Amino acid sequence: MSDIAVEMKGIHKYFGKFCALQNVDLTVESGTIHSILGENGAGKSTLMSILYGLYKPEKGEIFINGKKAKIENPSDAIKLGIGMVHQHFMLVENLTVTENIILGAEITNKFGIIDMKRATKAIKELSEKYGLYVDPYAKIEDISVGMQQRVEILKTLYRGADILILDEPTAVLTPQEILELIDIMKRLINDGKTIIIITHKLKEIKQSAKYCTVIRRGKLIDRVVVDDLSEEELASKMVGRKVNLHIDKTKADPKDVIFSIENLVVKDFRGLEKLKGLNLEIKRGEIYGVAGVDGNGQKELIEAITCLSKASKGKIKINNKEIQNTTPKNVLESGISTIHEDRHKRGLILDFSVELNSILESFNKPQFSKKSILNFEAINNFAKSLIEKFDIRPDNCEKTPIRALSGGNQQKLIIAREVFNDPDLLIAVQPTRGLDIGAIEFVHKTLVEERDKGKAILLVSLELDEIMDVSDTIGVIYDGTIVKTLQNDENVTEEKLGFWMAGGEN
């Protein structure tokens, strides 16, 4: 049967003694969108890396279009028409879009010099065909994440890919960009391409995929037709127990105002105002959710609070103490802990072990060091306790470099660390990005628990579902100010929020 594009049979993969994949099969019909669902660390990326020739399985066979294939490295995969867009992009920041796309597959003229004109033309044609809009002359560092991803997809198409692997493509996208991506994927399959997509968002699976393969802890659980199952059923297949897609929480019991921002102005490097006199107040025992379209000042707000960038004007107060324009250390010591948006950049030192990452903010505390000498026994025990309490997998990973943990488990460690700081204000920026349903449930539960302990929580998310699910109070950010503050009750709808987020009046 040649209408099976990809068939992987009995795949086994070990990392040292750890078994990441055990006897996993995958069958993908050509011309369909096939989703892979599984918890963080289930082995999804590993399976796809095997298909793309990045890892060599200990056992198992791969058939591409019905023929047994030997995929030793990515160039074998590319020759077989397989393209992969990785969870973390692999672009050269200071090259242009065109240069990135043709890198390694340059079109040259008869003198062996790169023929930029022809390359640009080829890229333009591809991008028009599939609605993958990019600016061929822009540098990667200057374009949005959504466009970077389109560049990655173009890169694979440019190399003639018929089978596209997208590893968590939507984790970094705004809701608008996600809709665009789904549109693009549909155009691609109409053109006869096959797509394998890894995502944790059940909604997206329902919207796009025909089949879904579910993996749990390295084992194949099921292969289902997406339309036959509800979101809840899919979720419980993946986790192995019933999950709550919506968090249960009691009504908030807010106390006094503990954190406030008055008239905050932040300028970017060009001197343009990114925050234009922003005000907000958060009470103890309250989750304050900032809703808004990406780029309306969320990033600047967080960086100003955490003193990673300067505020031009305004006051930021915690416990009546002004902290604006001090140092990140002072912010921390004043009782603010932050779960940063970009965990690889701001949250972790990837080459450090899990245990060394667990003390990143507290290594100077007497618990972990005396007279500047680190107490490794205490650190190890501490990391063990976090791993146990927050169910970070694999168990006994204290000494592993945190790079080797799956995204969701990395995030769990960050959350565990920040909660341990016992802050008065806990800031969570996109805390569930890239996390599986079970982990999302866990993160939300943790936020609510901290709230119930009387802490103030500032939640910033681009996902309205998350804001509406978790917050007690919602502030809508638009064009550098909070344009609307409201209690989160039945009267709040996605439509209403969307209206304010787009700058609508009242």
Place this chain on the structure above:
Amino acid sequence: MSIKISSLLKKSTTAIFISILLGFLVGGIILALSGFNPIQSYGELFKGVFSKPRYIVQTIIIATPVILTGISVAFAFKTGLFNIGAEGQFMMGAIAASFIGYKIDLPPIIHPIACLLGAMIFAGLYAVFVGWLKAKFGIHEVITSIMLNWIALYFNNYYVTLPSLKKPNSEGVYEVLDSARINILYNVKANQENILAFRDKIAELKGNVPIVNGVEKPTLFMKLLDTVQDIVFRTDINYGIFIAVAVAIIVGFILNKTTLGYSLKGVGINKYAAEAAGINVKKQIIMSMLISGAIAGLAGGIYITGMSPNRIITLSLHENYGFNGLSVALIANNNPIACIFSGLLFGALKYGGNAMQSQLGVPTEIINIVIGTIIFFIGMRLIFTIIADKLEKGENSNE
């Protein structure tokens, strides 16, 4: 079986040993091509290092400064900085030690300590400038430290012209005072009187050499005494190596066991995360350069107080103690303790290379080729990993 080999191949230590072997192999081929017998040449090299205790001591003495500059570079590297400025910092350390050693009159023991501390502080501050420029303006340390290397060189050459320091009819300044030297048993060779007294003492201890069948048969103890005398009078044996070993241990300790090392490494690997975690990134960069520079300066201080000619002379070009530190650090995979061994290897190659030249006329450049090849293969360590992967895959498809 090949799985074992392949996992062994992936270890960086194995890769380093293979690189060293390959370095000798390539050197051997070049020796053969240029008409020398490689076995004989390497034999001379080996003999030149090991055939007498004095040679071994000499090798250690030569290795001491590069062990330290190696540690300096390795330390900076572990904290995310490429200290190509060790060369200039070495010179600044040497100048400071030379000045304190000659100009300031201090009692023994205190005097060398003052020289070495002065060298560390002076060179450390010189390096801090690089760190400060990086922290404050984001200028890459490689650019600034290369410029500072030249400034150090010209400062050195200017320094030796200063009227109150320049030794008449020479290209350099005066030697450091006797009280400033870190040589072992230096007082016995400080003046003619002491030398004679020491020789007498040895002769007295030795007594008469027994004669068996008309041939002198000295006892083991007698041979030992001869060796001691040989080493004391014919080498610059000094305490430097003990200092270098102590520094390696201390630096290893700082990097792996202390909060300072933790935050320095954190900043080196991901300064954004370190910054967000409340670590003062700028301070750490400056701190790292201070320590790295101080270690390179210490090397310069030991060179002046422990090795002839115990003074600063006009330099026509860089002396390479700092640059050689880069090689030493690379061979040691930036591990401070391993720098001791790679520094000794480096010293042995350089010193044994001289023997090769004097015995067989082999140009010392061959030795530089060996060192270069070792570093070349260490730089291409990835190759061993690739070979290991190939082996693993081969194993699998044989199933």
